[in-house]
Amino acid sequence: MIAGMAAEARRAALQLARLSTEQRRAGLLRAEEALRGARDAILAANAADVARAEAAGLSAAMIDRLRMDEARIAGMAAGVATVATLADPVGQVIDTAVRPNGLELSRIRVPIGVIGIIYESRPNVTADAAALCVMAGNAAILRGGSEATQSNAAIHRAFCEGLSRAGIPTTAVQLVETTDRAAVGAMLAAHGAIDLVVPRGGKGLVARVQAEARVPVLAHLDGINHIFVHASADKDMATRIVVNAKMRRTGVCGAMETLLIDAAYPDPAALVQALAEAGCAVRGDARVCAIAAVTPADEADWDTEYLDAICSAAIVDGLDGALAHIGRHSSGHTDAIVAADEAIANRFLAEVDSAIVLWNASTQFADGGEFGLGAEIGIATGRLHARGPVALEGLTTYKWVGRGAGQVRS
Amino acid sequence: MIAGMAAEARRAALQLARLSTEQRRAGLLRAEEALRGARDAILAANAADVARAEAAGLSAAMIDRLRMDEARIAGMAAGVATVATLADPVGQVIDTAVRPNGLELSRIRVPIGVIGIIYESRPNVTADAAALCVMAGNAAILRGGSEATQSNAAIHRAFCEGLSRAGIPTTAVQLVETTDRAAVGAMLAAHGAIDLVVPRGGKGLVARVQAEARVPVLAHLDGINHIFVHASADKDMATRIVVNAKMRRTGVCGAMETLLIDAAYPDPAALVQALAEAGCAVRGDARVCAIAAVTPADEADWDTEYLDAICSAAIVDGLDGALAHIGRHSSGHTDAIVAADEAIANRFLAEVDSAIVLWNASTQFADGGEFGLGAEIGIATGRLHARGPVALEGLTTYKWVGRGAGQVRS
Known part of the structure; x- marks a missing residue:
């Protein structure tokens, strides 16, 4: 037929x-x-x-x-x-x-x-x-x-x-x-x-x-999306973007699933706190657990698309630490950096190998309508065509x- | 490994x-x-x-x-x-x-x-x-x-x-x-x-x-390439292009494999004759066999990439006849029209669904170097990417x- x-x-x-x-x-x-x-x-x-x-x-x-x-x-x-x-x-x-x-x-x-x-x-x-x-x-x-x-x-x-x-x-x-x-x-x-x-x-x-x-x-596969908050990030902007990226709608493919905080960022606990206050269950690595009362993450968490009010969080050493984590765990959908330092942001945009890379914007913008395409047949996570x-x-x-x-x- | x-x-x-x-x-x-x-x-x-x-x-x-x-x-x-x-x-x-x-x-x-x-x-x-x-x-x-x-x-x-x-x-x-x-x-x-x-x-x-x-x-699959010589074609140009497209190098994927001659073209026998004189064995449909001493083509000929000094030839009724034949038999690699009539040529260029469509030029130009690409990894006959x-x-x-x-x- x-x-x-x-x-x-x-x-x-x-x-x-x-x-x-x-x-x-x-x-x-x-x-x-x-x-x-x-x-x-x-x-x-x-x-x-x-x-x-x-x-x-x-x-x-x-x-x-x-x-x-x-x-x-x-x-x-x-x-x-x-x-x-x-x-x-x-x-x-x-x-x-x-x-x-x-x-x-x-x-x-x-x-x-x-x-x-x-x-x-x-x-x-x-x-x-x-x-x-x-x-x-x-x-x-x-x-x-x-x-x-x-x-x-x-x-x-x-x-x-x-x-x-x-x-x-x-x-x-x-x-x-x-x-x-x-x-x-x-x-x-x-x-x-x-x-x-x-x-x-x-x-x-x-x-x-x-x-x-x-x-x-x-095809559209997972959206295991990261936000890296660099040491140079504006604190209010970082909080606003992180909370929006995770909690605006938790079931969309553009939702943040993992938060990466630069070890040199002045107030990492406040970021985790803001997520928790917005209703998000945070699963942290050892360094996050040391500064906030959150559930410890296990290895599977870094490769999980929760599509729910849950996110994993890690403290990483600068841009290189973030790039290494993203290189291992990103699904290549959408990854973002929050930073005031333009050189750092440019390296992130160049070196992260994902379909969408964003600087100082919420990952929830990953959407055909938001991109000005008017409508979308889907978000392609493959590399060809x-x-x-x-x-x-x-x-x-x-x-x-x-x-x-x-x-x-x- | x-x-x-x-x-x-x-x-x-x-x-x-x-x-x-x-x-x-x-x-x-x-x-x-x-x-x-x-x-x-x-x-x-x-x-x-x-x-x-x-x-x-x-x-x-x-x-x-x-x-x-x-x-x-x-x-x-x-x-x-x-x-x-x-x-x-x-x-x-x-x-x-x-x-x-x-x-x-x-x-x-x-x-x-x-x-x-x-x-x-x-x-x-x-x-x-x-x-x-x-x-x-x-x-x-x-x-x-x-x-x-x-x-x-x-x-x-x-x-x-x-x-x-x-x-x-x-x-x-x-x-x-x-x-x-x-x-x-x-x-x-x-x-x-x-x-x-x-x-x-x-x-x-x-x-x-x-x-x-x-x-x-x-992938690169077959190059079953057609040239349609329209009634309005300049006779010298048509002969030159057809002979070049078939005989310049017969083993390349851009070689013409089928010649389609408009029933209203003034001198179809001369085209077939020019191919024969250049050393090409022509296999004609009934209408071609009626005007030239060539081998009759069988059904398989229209779907054959000879990559040799052989070509099939048919007389068709105008552009619509050519489009119908090409629609059935083209492999979607390179198809060309020889015509002086620009409106006819534009219809051919728009309606033939091949990777390369040419007007008044030899199909042997189907090549990355000739296209100004400098080099090529191949000629793709698929439709994506x-x-x-x-x-x-x-x-x-x-x-x-x-x-x-x-x-x-x-």
Whole structure:
């Protein structure tokens, strides 16, 4: 079944790639209207999914992720409209040069082609991912979670109705039946037929996709993020950033998980104290335990993404101590330094090998919206193709276009 | 063994990433000198490899690829020096923006990290690939062909001696013992330890790497390249380009493999005749066979990369006929149109979904040198990360660098 869908998707992708910016925008705006118009149908489908999930005894957290209400549907529709306002990367000239023989060569951004999205319980991903794929000129094959089957189908139906009203083939966005258990495996094996797979969900899903995939994967793994407070840091700024980075929202991938305090920082106990007062359980190394009444950290703590009101904390010897700790334990997502000393900050920014490195700012800014990308398909923790928050540009590639006057090669 | 080498490589990569352009250039220039200085040792090692290959009854073509002489060594050394003259992508600012909250965000090009190169008989790849990796700030793990064991070892030894003289750790370029049969499999499985694998060799090698790899692969597959001669094409230009594209060198991946002639082109027989006179065996579809004395093509011909003085030819109905044929049969490497009609050419350039699309120029320009990249690690036929000729920039990725003034997220 996936082979047939992928073939349809390829045909749709070739058509999408030829549409103007305005045509793709119109498709998204019609999809927004259709989603708003389908509100009652989506709510009914979602109620059925939620009832089934409750009967099956799913956790309250899972049911909350699954549940849609009027506000969530409106937010989802507005998100689709927002994508339509983003700068269009397709057709953008990356660079151009005229060779000595007169051949003009340009690199032009083009869609990737066929993108598979494999996701879990949140039904809004159906519309979010479809909008980003279509706006970047790609066809999407969506495979949502089995608990959201009816919600996803209702959202997908509305989205495609909108596309159709704008003259865009509905094969541009196809939804895989969740009753097809082999579908995920087939998507991951579809080398050459699906150009990129984006898993959106928990670690289990992402790990399975990475382990099995024969197709390129744009994946988001752990965000074990550090903040290093250097001796030169302004004390108020350091406290504000550290507390915000950990406690603003503890469940996001940009949350700080480990605090590193320079041994020469004037008041390390105050930092730990501020976290504790904000409700954070701190697990300290021996040097932190010596200055504050906190739980001792064990080795596993330095490699743990808590996603909770917990953080590990260590006292390190200057920038080199911080770099050594981060080199061993960072997951390469987002790491930050708080420092007044610009030379120290520049070394940190240069030497920490993470997708996002920040100076004097909270790690919670690790987010496509905050980065001005408008929306994101995910935050990539791999090193190839795209890194950090990925939006429309990351869903494109390029081709070389050469214009000659009859040049042959000697 | 690969795990240990990859760990060494990671350490070296972190050091390389911190070197200035001038330090990496100096490493390459010392390597060039060392390669020239090691000429006799390389020749002796190569003579031993060649003698072993002859005793084993390897083909003359394989032995030619394996054999080094003074000119090939000088060429290899000069190639290393050329890479040192290329523009350095590392540290380049891709884009930068100041967010409304004052946070300045830039994307900065950084090395990928640890790159594995898996190659076959040509020993010069040892130096070529090492130079490109090091110049882009990456550590390389090289695995050459077993028939070139001694040659590769001698070249590797000289290259590292050069690096060492420039103060660069020799773990920046490691060579895998070819007696370690499991090494290729271990490299391909080294997810997270090797960031990218580049196979350089025949289809068998590339196919094995693509089938087995758990790490990202930058691969070069077929170049089934088309030239479409449109009705509006200048006759002399069309003949010159078609003959050059097929016959200049028939064994290169940029060679034309299929000629498509517009049914409205005034003199299709002359094009076929010119190819035949240049020594090319033409296999035509029914319409070509009706106007020229050529062998009839069978279905497999349209999907064959001959890499020889053979080409398939078909008469198609206008641009749409050409696009349909190319859509079915192109391998997405390089396709060209010869036309005087600019609107037709622009449609071809926009709608053909290949890494390189050319107007009024020979497909034989598909080459990093001709594209002004100075050197290439390969021509990528995949769609992700980098496409077409890949040189230094394709061996980098980027990171986001944010500079704030204490911003926290509300």
